[in-house]
Amino acid sequence: MAITLSQLAAELGLSTSTVSRAFSHPERLTAETVSRVLAAAQRHAYQPNRFAKALTTGKSMNIGLVVPDIANPFFPPLIKAAQHRARAHGYSVYVADGDENPKEEWNQLTHFAGHVDGVVLCSPRMSTTKLREIPAQDRVILVNREVPNMPCILIDSTVGMHQAVDHLVSLGHHEIAYIGGPARSWANTQRRKAVLERCRHHGLEPALLGPYVSTHEAGVDAARKLGRTAVTAAIAFDDVLAVGLVSGLQEAGLRVPEDLSVVGCDDVITEHTAPPLTSVSGGAATAGRVAVDALLSSFEGGSIGASRTVLPTELVVRRSTGPAR
Amino acid sequence: MAITLSQLAAELGLSTSTVSRAFSHPERLTAETVSRVLAAAQRHAYQPNRFAKALTTGKSMNIGLVVPDIANPFFPPLIKAAQHRARAHGYSVYVADGDENPKEEWNQLTHFAGHVDGVVLCSPRMSTTKLREIPAQDRVILVNREVPNMPCILIDSTVGMHQAVDHLVSLGHHEIAYIGGPARSWANTQRRKAVLERCRHHGLEPALLGPYVSTHEAGVDAARKLGRTAVTAAIAFDDVLAVGLVSGLQEAGLRVPEDLSVVGCDDVITEHTAPPLTSVSGGAATAGRVAVDALLSSFEGGSIGASRTVLPTELVVRRSTGPAR
DNA sequence: CTGAAAGCGCTAACAC
DNA sequence: GTGTTAGCGCTTTCAG
Numbered sequence: 001m002a003i004t005l006s007q008l009a010a011e012l013g014l015s016t017s018t019v020s021r022a023f024s025h026p027e028r029l030t031a032e033t034v035s036r037v038l039a040a041a042q043r044h045a046y047q048p049n050r051f052a053k054a055l056t057t058g059k060s061m062n063i064g065l066v067v068p069d070i071a072n073p074f075f076p077p078l079i080k081a082a083q084h085r086a087r088a089h090g091y092s093v094y095v096a097d098g099d100e101n102p103k104e105e106w107n108q109l110t111h112f113a114g115h116v117d118g119v120v121l122c123s124p125r126m127s128t129t130k131l132r133e134i135p136a137q138d139r140v141i142l143v144n145r146e147v148p149n150m151p152c153i154l155i156d157s158t159v160g161m162h163q164a165v166d167h168l169v170s171l172g173h174h175e176i177a178y179i180g181g182p183a184r185s186w187a188n189t190q191r192r193k194a195v196l197e198r199c200r201h202h203g204l205e206p207a208l209l210g211p212y213v214s215t216h217e218a219g220v221d222a223a224r225k226l227g228r229t230a231v232t233a234a235i236a237f238d239d240v241l242a243v244g245l246v247s248g249l250q251e252a253g254l255r256v257p258e259d260l261s262v263v264g265c266d267d268v269i270t271e272h273t274a275p276p277l278t279s280v281s282g283g284a285a286t287a288g289r290v291a292v293d294a295l296l297s298s299f300e301g302g303s304i305g306a307s308r309t310v311l312p313t314e315l316v317v318r319r320s321t322g323p324a325r
Numbered sequence: 326m327a328i329t330l331s332q333l334a335a336e337l338g339l340s341t342s343t344v345s346r347a348f349s350h351p352e353r354l355t356a357e358t359v360s361r362v363l364a365a366a367q368r369h370a371y372q373p374n375r376f377a378k379a380l381t382t383g384k385s386m387n388i389g390l391v392v393p394d395i396a397n398p399f400f401p402p403l404i405k406a407a408q409h410r411a412r413a414h415g416y417s418v419y420v421a422d423g424d425e426n427p428k429e430e431w432n433q434l435t436h437f438a439g440h441v442d443g444v445v446l447c448s449p450r451m452s453t454t455k456l457r458e459i460p461a462q463d464r465v466i467l468v469n470r471e472v473p474n475m476p477c478i479l480i481d482s483t484v485g486m487h488q489a490v491d492h493l494v495s496l497g498h499h500e501i502a503y504i505g506g507p508a509r510s511w512a513n514t515q516r517r518k519a520v521l522e523r524c525r526h527h528g529l530e531p532a533l534l535g536p537y538v539s540t541h542e543a544g545v546d547a548a549r550k551l552g553r554t555a556v557t558a559a560i561a562f563d564d565v566l567a568v569g570l571v572s573g574l575q576e577a578g579l580r581v582p583e584d585l586s587v588v589g590c591d592d593v594i595t596e597h598t599a600p601p602l603t604s605v606s607g608g609a610a611t612a613g614r615v616a617v618d619a620l621l622s623s624f625e626g627g628s629i630g631a632s633r634t635v636l637p638t639e640l641v642v643r644r645s646t647g648p649a650r
Numbered sequence: 651c652t653g654a655a656a657g658c659g660c661t662a663a664c665a666c
Numbered sequence: 667g668t669g670t671t672a673g674c675g676c677t678t679t680c681a682g
Contacts, residue, residue, distance in 0.1 A: 329658090329659055329660085330659060330660060330661095331659070331660085341659085341660075341661090342660095342661075342662080345660065345661060345662090346661090349661080373659080373660075374658085374659050374660070376658085376659080376660095377658070377659030377660040377661090378659080378660060378661080379660095380658090380659080380660075380661095381659085381660050381661045381662080382660085382661070
């Protein structure tokens with residue numbers, strides 16, 4: 001149906017190579033030839049066949065994006081940003097859902113092999129050993145996971161978490177709890193550590209709860225545990241847990257922030273909450289954008305190398321935090 | 326790097342066609358030949374080149390998915406389900422974000438032309454005229470939008486909305502409001518109508534607010550309007566508005582459901598709310614799955630034709646609704 | 651500056 | 667059953 005390059009060539013009485021060059025190396029042709037070709041292409045709404053192109057050039061103009069769970073509120077903004085960035089450079093993005101399952105994640109990844117130019121692997125659930133076995137290491141960029149010699153984008157929650165602790169302390173809180181995320185999560189380790197060290201900096205010893213999986217229910221559950229303590233403020237591993245926590249507290253008749261202040265992390269579902277959630281904003285969207293940028297620039301400049309980009313975070317104060325009771 | 330079919334053939338002393346047939350038409354070959362080929366393929370981790378395949382067969386094994394906003398909580402479950410379904414059939418899915426912009430939506434759509442076998446177009450923002458101009462009408466399936474002669478998947482909120490009204494009436498509510506969604510939304514028209522007719526069925530006349538865009542702020546705004554009325558229960562166009570509404574009410578010192586009952590629609594962010602939101606569950610995920618199924622089956626059985634699938638909805642009662650005050 | 655020809659990896663007639 | 671051959675649509679030497 002669609003017109004092909006050689007049909008265009010035939011119509012113009014030119015060779016296929018000339019027409020091809022009109023697009024890829026116009027400078028090697030007469031200006032007139034180029035404009036004739038372009039005009040004809042326009043007229044017929046000529047669209048080069050991506051498969052033929054990919055076959056000869058070895059470039060697919062596709063990038064793959066693997067996330068553990070598309071519906072996890074952390075990822076949509078990231079996917080969206082990645083998609084926009086890729087699109088702006090003529091790339092299409094495949095989105096694959098790893099189903100929170102290392103094996104499925106691996107399947108998705110290998111399924112991409114050969115038909116993407118690179119892949120953004122977000123918060124992989126697979127083991128480090130497995131990560132190292134991924135073919136074409138130089139065409140994979142990790143988000144939220146660090147493995148020596150693999151390029152990665154990390155969101156450093158440290159600063160944001162420090163700000164969160166400072167914020168709570170300045171509101172008069174002395175009994176602070178950290179609601180831990182998934183046991184093997186890199187982000188959780190980092191966030192817990194940040195809370196711990198900043199609390200100690202203030203001469204406080206935080207209560208450490210968890211590990212919890214990142215679900216609303218887990219947050220509600222944490223609220224039950226918290227109800228029986230002297231804690232007046234809690235910092236949760238992420239927004240999902242934080243919102244569950246708020247929910248559980250309100251269920252128990254406690255008010256946020258009057259009875260207990262709550263801080264989330266990631267800043268992705270803060271709009272859907274009441275009260276609006278104070279959260280450590282990391283810019284999931286930024287991560288998506290930066291990851292694609294790194295990939296794309298590696299396509300031109302060789303490999304990404306062992307690049308390691310750390311994205312900063314900052315506390316966004318809303319209304320789920322207030323003075324200690 | 327990756328081994329090719331002809332290299333395999335050479336190694337086995339077979340012709341390329343034989344090796345090719347070992348995969349696509351094994352029944353035409355000796356069982357022994359087939360197993361020899363398969364063994365060798367296994368050994369070399371042979372992966373057919375998708376571009377070469379697409380070029381010869383004309384089948385890309387790709388499907389495109391266009392949504393107005395990936396980060397809109399309605400879509401991630403849909404995308405996820407679509408991706409899983411497609412993957413199960415060997416298809417990859419491109420996800421494109423239309424940015425709530427008819428023009429960008431069109432761009433994304435045309436960008437797909439030629440490298441997908443079909444596309445699922447969700448809640449398109451473009452005009453009906455424009456929709457009709459989409460090339461290859463028989464390879465596009467609409468979700469949440471009805472245009473004569475174009476295949477579509479519709480979520481019929483009518484039943485769910487009726488149940489919502491019945492539920493509220495049975496709780497003793499007589500002053501019910503409908504918080505309207507975007508003016509030109511097909512779903513909004515349908516939902517408003519359903520609420521209206523069911524209220525009248527009960528001899529009630531609902532208050533109609535809106536139109537509102539689907540944002541948290543709009544919901545908060547609606548709460549202000551509602552505060553000054555006799556209304557004791559509100560049904561919102563969607564969960565986003567409903568949650569904003571709850572938020573706004575609580576801000577104003579009103580309790581949900583004690584002072585005002587709230588019902589959402591779509592059932593996509595109900596977990597992230599306090600109290601858990603009573604909502605009309607439509608199964609965005611189901612829509613994604615069904616759309617992909619329809620597309621895939623059309624690839625085999627010719628075109629989708631003017632199929633029109635209507636998905637039912639039902640009320641899921643949680644804790645944002647209670648007896649009238 | 652432009653054309654001819656080969657080939658990317660695979661499939662599909664058409665032979666034998 | 668299996669091999670031969672001819673492309674799919676494009677890019678890219680290599681000539682002229």
